[in-house]
Amino acid sequence: MVSKSPKKANLLDLHSIKNLLDESASEIVKSRGYVEDVRLSNVRLFLGTIIIIIALFAQFYKKKFPENRDFLIGCIVLYPYVVFNALLQLIIFTKEKNAILFTYPPAGSYVGTGLIVSSKLPRFSDMYTLTIASADPKSISANEPVHLTKSVTQWFTKDGVLVEGLFWKDVEALIDQYAKEPKKGK
Known part of the structure; x- marks a missing residue:
């Protein structure tokens, strides 16, 4: 479960910390049988290519x-440059938000939706929030989103090494909590 080489982050750089935690959370979710859904990323890449x-x-x-x-003037105002840029920003603002991973449902499961895993680490704060929600919240098999908010100091040593066992345990508990949530009423 835990990789052999230690993962290290610069404790003075929130982006470094968040990036390491996000990558580790994605690995943990994928290790539980969820396959990454890259369709939205592919749409973004396609739109970006057209813009370029x-x-x-x-x-x-x-x-x-x-x-x-x-x-x-035609390229900028009248033609697709502005339209495609606006569409790209709309996708990022409405669909992605703070998402770090979109998944398909696990193979062979009765659950009809994948997951959206998102995270937040506010500026000047040590409180990292990881959220797991359904990729299709209107689905009959969608559960309520679950959240884990904890200080990053709980998962890192003073040298900036991620204590993967602790983080792994917390993320797996969050995945289990999401799986055990009672279904929404009709």
Whole structure:
């Protein structure tokens, strides 16, 4: 369960701490039989590629600036550049939020939805919140979201090494808590 090389974070850098905890939480969820759902990431990559292609056309258009002014205006205002950027931001704002992992349901399970695992580590705080929720909250098999909020000092040594056994135990308990939650009433 626990990897052999210790995972270390810079304790003065919240992004380093959050990134390490997020990666470890994702590993733990996947080890429980959940397969990562990358469809939303693929959509984001596709939209980003289109945005880059439009920007490249605008940058390397065969005419220089004063002559290509109408083409640049068309790329930015009238054509898909703004639309695709807005769509990308909408996806990030509405679907992703603080999500670190989207999953399919475990193979062979009766549960019809995957999970959304999300996390928060507020600026200037040591309180890390991990949330597990259903990927389809309106589904009949969706459980109520469960949360774990704990100080990151509980999982790291003073040298910044993650005590994986403790973190693993807490995340597995959260997954078990989500699986045992009573189903929503109709």
